[in-house]
Each structure stands twice: as C-alpha cells, then as structure tokens.
Amino acid sequence: MKMKLMRLAGLLYLACFAVVMTTGCSGADGINGTDGTDGTDGADGTNGTDFPGPVPAEYTAADGILGGAAYSKWWTTDAGGSGTQPTTTAEADFYRCKACHAWDGKGNAASYANRTGQSTLTASRPDVAWVNLRSTPANQTYQGLFDLVVHAGARDIDARDNTHPDYSLELTTDQVWNIVKFTREEWVAPSLLYDIEVTGPAMYVDRSATPDTVVAPTITYSNVGALGDEANGQTLYTSLCATCHGADGTAHDLGGRSLGQFVREKPNEAWFKAKFGEAGTGMTPGLVTATSDLQDLYAALANAANFPDLP
Numbered sequence: 001m002k003m004k005l006m007r008l009a010g011l012l013y014l015a016c017f018a019v020v021m022t023t024g025c026s027g028a029d030g031i032n033g034t035d036g037t038d039g040t041d042g043a044d045g046t047n048g049t050d051f052p053g054p055v056p057a058e059y060t061a062a063d064g065i066l067g068g069a070a071y072s073k074w075w076t077t078d079a080g081g082s083g084t085q086p087t088t089t090a091e092a093d094f095y096r097c098k099a100c101h102a103w104d105g106k107g108n109a110a111s112y113a114n115r116t117g118q119s120t121l122t123a124s125r126p127d128v129a130w131v132n133l134r135s136t137p138a139n140q141t142y143q144g145l146f147d148l149v150v151h152a153g154a155r156d157i158d159a160r161d162n163t164h165p166d167y168s169l170e171l172t173t174d175q176v177w178n179i180v181k182f183t184r185e186e187w188v189a190p191s192l193l194y195d196i197e198v199t200g201p202a203m204y205v206d207r208s209a210t211p212d213t214v215v216a217p218t219i220t221y222s223n224v225g226a227l228g229d230e231a232n233g234q235t236l237y238t239s240l241c242a243t244c245h246g247a248d249g250t251a252h253d254l255g256g257r258s259l260g261q262f263v264r265e266k267p268n269e270a271w272f273k274a275k276f277g278e279a280g281t282g283m284t285p286g287l288v289t290a291t292s293d294l295q296d297l298y299a300a301l302a303n304a305a306n307f308p309d310l311p
Ligand code: HEC
Pocket: 070, 071, 074, 093, 094, 095, 096, 097, 098, 099, 100, 101, 126, 129, 130, 131, 132, 133, 135, 136, 145, 148, 149, 161, 162, 163, 164, 165, 167, 179
C-alpha cells in the first residue's frame, strides 16, 4: 500500500513538471557580443579662407587712389564720376563722404570734433558722424564693406539729413570698389604726419546764452612734418608743386592761406589733396602717394621761413 502511494506521488510530480515545461519557463537571454571596431575616419574638409574671406576680382582691379578722390567729390570725372553734380536741393556736404566722416576718417572724434552741423547752428551742412571708418574694415568682409558704402534703401541723396545716404543710384560699381580699397589701404595714420590734441567738452549749443552759442572743443596741431626729411621734401616740392604754387607756396590764395600756412593750420586736410588730388585745380589724383614722401613734404612746408603766410 505504501509503495502504491509513493508511485502515485512520483507520477503526479512528473505530470506537473511536463506542464511547466510546455507553458514557458523560458531560459535567460544570452550575453551581448563585444562591439565591432570603429570605422575609418572620413576625409578632411577643404580649408576655409582667413577673414575677411577671398579677395574679389573687382577689389583686386580697383584703384584706391581714385577711391580717395571719390571720398572727397565722387561725381567729378577725376574720381571716375559723370562730371555732373547731382541735382539736389541740399548742399554738396550732405553727400560728400568727407563732410560726415572727416579727412582722417575718424568722424567727430578728431580733426572734425569742432565742426558744426545742423544741430549746432550750421544749417548748410550735416553733423559729423560718430563712427570711425578707420576701424570699420577690420570687422567687415569685402562685400560687407561694399554694402555699407552703398547703403541701399537709406535716405534720399537729396535729403538734408545727417544719416548716410543711399548711393545705389549715384556711385558706379567701380567707384564703390575703389572706395572700399581706399578705406582698407590708403589712409595715412595722422600720427605719422602731425600730432593733434582735442581739449574741452564735446560740442553742444548753450541755449542759456543770448543768442544761442555753440560751445566746442579746441583743436591744437603740433609736430607737423616732424617725422619727415625736410631736404627731400623741398626737392619734391620744387618738382611737383612749385610750378603752380610758386617757389615759396604763396602763388595761390587757398581760402586766405598760403600753401605753407594751409599745411600748418590744416594738416588733417593738406595730405589728402596731395595724395588724392583736388578736382578742377589740375592737381590730379596720385600726385604724391608714398607716406614717406608726404612726411617729407610736410617737413618742408612746416618751415614758415621758407614757406611764409600770405602777406
Ligand atoms: C550726411 C552724412 C554722411 C555722408 C555724406 C556719408 N556718410 Fe557714411 N555714415 C554716416 C553715418 C551717420 C553713419 C553711421 C550710421 C549709419 O550707418 O547710418 C555712416 C556709416 C558709414 C559706414 C559704416 C561704418 C560702420 O562702421 O558701420 C561706412 C563704411 C561709411 N559710412 C562710408 C561712407 C562713404 C564712403 C561715404 C561717401 C560715398 C559716406 N559714408 C557718406 C554719415 C554719412
């Protein structure tokens, strides 16, 4: 009897085991295989170009000296313009680059710090701009600088306005590239030609005075031509300037000044005329281009004994 019971229990156990086997009791997952090795690196990209990017062919072909002439009077034939000043209701200073940006490109921060405009009681010309064109190229691509000069969509050329005009209908593409090249390559650092000191408060109108009075800083020039070679400057003067301005620079009255006096009192401007010309005078762009020659000319013309004031 006992044996029978034990056999029955064994059978029940086996039956139960068979049920478990068929309904599941799955085995554990296998272990993942190891990662394959990395693929080989892709080929390097092509090199980028350094800022400000590739030099456009138009820039290479441009003439920075003519660009300087255009900065003064862009409509003249000397500067590659049509020869016709735009019909305009505004004075030329409202569209001459130099009127807003100064001969030195520093706007109202240096030689033009005391130059009045519309908001300082001189209605016939714009206020001098606060931007420094000498530092602009460092932050611009060639095309970026081109676009800043053109300023498409800006104010009308005829408007008596202090802001930068729209030049898209006024300047030729060649002229704009010339100006871009001028701006990047042809400025002469003022400190190579003279020292300038601006003292006093920034310009404003004192409306408590009667009549309203402009208060402006004082500008003092010194060391004109101090870095130049006077003897070489005299030689350059004799061969390049004396035929028109006379042996001692007094043959032309330049707004009440002899040439020597002009250089001593407006050293911020004289170099510009010598380098980029003065339309209508026979002084063609590029008369004196080397900075060392400009320094030498200044050294000679600074000497008031040889180049006196007008009598
Ligand atoms: C009536 C005044 C006026 C005239 C004329 C003018 N500008 Fe400007 N220009 C400005 C002012 C103001 C600014 C700065 C604000 C702006 O962009 O309008 C400026 C901006 C610029 C800038 C960009 C500067 C920067 O760092 O963002 C360039 C470049 C420039 N002018 C070049 C020229 C050239 C070249 C001419 C002549 C073809 C010219 N300007 C004529 C007033 C003038």
